[in-house]
Amino acid sequence: MTGLRSDFEPGTTRWAMRLAQWTALGIPAEDMAKPKIAIVNSSSGLASCFSHLDGIVGPLKEAVRAAGGVPFEVRTAASSDAITSAGAAGQYILPTRDLIASDIEVAVEGALLDGMVTLASCDKTTPGQLMAAGRLDVPTIVVACGYQPSGLFRGEHVDFEDVFLYAGHVATGRMTVEDLAEMAANAVTGPGVCAGMGTANSMHIATEALGMALPGSTPVLANGPRMWEAVAAAGARIVAMVAEDLRPRRILTPGAFRNAVAAVLAVSGSVNCVKHLQAVAVEAGCDVDVIALFEELAGQVPLLSAVKPNGDRQIDEFEAAGGAQALLYRLRPFLDLDQLTVAGRTLGEVLGGVDVPDSDVIRPVDDPLARHPGVMIVRGTLAPDGAVVKRTVADDGIKVFRGPARVFRSREEGIAAIRGGQVQAGEVLVLSGLGLRGSPGMAFTSAFVFALDGAGLGDEVVVVTDGQMSGLVNKGLVVAEVAPEGALGGPLGLVEDGDVISVDVEARTVDLDVPPEELAARRERLAPHPAPTGCSWLSVYARSVQPVARGATLGA
Template sequence: MKPEQLRSSRWFAPDDLRSFGHRSRMMQLGYAEEEFLERPMIGVMNTWSELNACHGHFPERVKDVKRGIAQAGGFGVEMPSLSVDESFTKPTSMLYRNMLAMEVEEMIRSHPLDGVVLMGGCDKTTPGLVMGAITAGVPMIFLPAGPMLRGHYAGKVLGSGSDAWKYWDERRAGAITDEEWLGIQGGIARSVGTCMTMGTASTMTAITDALGLTLPGASSVPAADSGHQRMSSECGRRIVDMVWEDLTPNKIITDAAVQNAATVAMATGCSTNAVVHLIAIARRAGVDLSLDDLDSLGRTTPLIANIRPSGKDYLMEDFYYAGGLRALMKQLAERLDTSCVTVTGKSMAEGLEGAKVYNDDVIRPLSNPVYQEGSLAVLRGNLCPDGAVIKPAACDPKYHMHEGPALVFDSYPEMKAAIDDEHLDVTPDHVLVLRNAGPLGGPGFPEWGMLPIPKALIKQGHRDMLRISDARMSGTSYGACVLHVCPEAFIGGPLVLLRTGDTIRLDLPNRSLDMLVDDDELQRRKAEWTAPAPKFDRGYGWMFARHVTQADKGCDFDYLEAGFGSAAGEPDIY
């Protein structure tokens, strides 16, 4: 590409009144023409906020990125983006993933940007940034926030999320004192960065890495490591070259790249949220990826990353020291299409050259996996005709085949009140069911799917039981949890017809989930059902409710799904 072909040149190069105004405003900002004319203008999309602990280091990383951009002869501009944090955003961050995607797409389209560096990591920021940039179509590179350091308390290593659920059950059982609980609270998250288990954050940055959208192995670098600073400045240098090379997303995100990403996800013990986000990303890129495709990979891809919660012993910092994602992908090379091009402009095979495993208990060989099959399985049946997902490696194997009576809750508050009732009539064979917690019912598809074990059973020593919902769950969660039941109950999916006491049968080997109720009775119940009132009557929520797709389609907006966009091919409106 030549300087006059830069997208930014449409704003700055012509000798006309509008371009005079553009150049004048740049000079008002303190820049001389030689700083921005005929140089790639790079947007640094930063999802930092003072309430997003995962991204607490991003103000410094912006400086590193812009330093790299300047070194390569580009002009970097920070573009603050919606900070969809996982901890504080209510009712759920998932409600706003598509808002972030829309914002990124429109910010790129409406500004003189030739390429973008996407700074994200906290769960929904990665897919939101990537989805928006895919549709805009300019060269992009993703900068992962990186995992936080290991948690520690009283001589024990703690994993964010996973150990919170574990010790909360112990506290409910009366086995944790106030002092111990406070110590765990302060020790479980010791630095900036995302959850250091293989939760949704690390899953999605690994997927983005495997898609070829990061520098090779960038997703493994801990947030607090000095290597993260060096990686950030390298992102800045590389994006400038990508602009000159016209290396746009459609040249990277191919059918084969998506297949690679899904395979890597299965091998890492990925979050169940990978299903929703990867389908949405693929559909934005015009790649047909279905639940059945993911289930097929789940049946054949061994889990080789021994990282909590699917693994037993290690965290993301250990994974990095063991060789990181490059080493894991090297182990998987025979199952990947390593000819795929990455943001480096080179093939995946070239990016994996020299990668080694330094601890084969953390990153297992294919001959000695943590779990023989992959991380996820897709179920179908009269409870979930359009699919549901479960994480077999993260639950007690005795629940892989289970039959028991349903205990049904219509809302989260109802479930929460009942679960804490020590006199609740429940046995370990019961199946807890939460409904009206999907994309529309939640609203926004909240992470309520790891239903707490009833207090009565906790005190008896039980720590797992079969749970079913149309909700999601945190990627750091574990247990026999069936999620994303589709269609959701709120729109009349079969889950709404279930009654307390009905028998549910899960047959994981045969991928089936059914309520043992005859069809005539189900038809009678369906006739009695009345659709609930919408959750929103204004604003973004109103738009969300009218256009969001169901979980099996990625929960994107129906008018944003299809095909690549091209900011470079926009009408001449400058």
């Protein structure tokens, strides 16, 4: 194969330096002219989400070599919502996504490698890898490395979501520490991402809908047979993609993002997919408004599957029913079937022979589980630039709510108020100053929501915040990622205790009932948010992060 960007002219300084380094690695001279493939391993020993990724690298290298390529493992940062959320009130979670993209850029672009296979696992690894693919525009395949097996607690199914939820019950005395410890010790029985339709599984499915994962490769059980099949196929296919010069920007088109949004809506996927997909579009230079796509398709795409926490189905049932391929087959009337995929075929060609083994798990579009949107964009005087709301398939929660505000400036302040019995039914609980700049990095506010559930207030109050929620949160009515954020002078930052806030889910509105002149006066009194200083990653992030409408990407 000739014409590779990684080929350096013999005798040059770059050629000689690389020859010296790679000879020391045991790479023979004749391999220097082969396609050089990065295996992007976003791994960490801090969480079980990633504990199997190192074991995937060896077989993937073998598959790349067998196809005529030369594999190089490169590593990136990796964050786990379960572990990395401990520091700085969860502020490191979202910024890690952009650090992953930059880690990949440094390794792949710095070495001028020809293509990459990325090992996707916990929440931020998938969007970070897709962002890098769009930014660098080198042939890329994303391999979803699977969901974790769950366990039993006193004879009943238990998974990580249950642990997350019931920790909030301990905080309010509804569950003992000993019971929670026993549950936690049995919830996760192997490696992989959370077993519900949280951000990880939602983004894995969205990646296949985008065309950036091999057909039929999401979701899969971590270390299961289908995961290993995808690994072998990706190793072979990436070398062919380099030869074909099939690059991400040919795949990441407006139609591809429309397909991904439809897939997320059909499974009531994580609300975090909204900003992640927008970030991928920004990095790929694709002129598409993902938020507008969610607004447009919300009234069209029906709910076809109800994997926990949206319903009673488990993720392994969804996989057995055909997974993303079966879902996309059902969604054909809503999809752009001419979109190219990493398989080198259009989505329509890929879906031509798909079967749906279980129509109860993945329903036909003319017999859906529900027709209301699972992910909604709401707007109003409190969120002029939008906010996100998650709805379950049953959708038996609050639809219309009007009540006085109780304002908190941190999740810890809010949790303390819940524990102290200060939160009352009928209130709208405002967590402000937790957005991209105010936090910085969007504080992780799910613990507050679960504490409310533990206190028996989940269906008695509404939460409104400019912070972010876990993709597994599906308790009560939460209006999250309110934009503009409070710290930058958005209306949320002007709310005072007792102000009346109205939320109407069906009308997709969230309004602050305070006269404009009063808000203007408050804005005049509002102290400016201090500019971040220092060299820490969160400080650098806060100085450069763009609004959610830009996917919370980094820029000038």
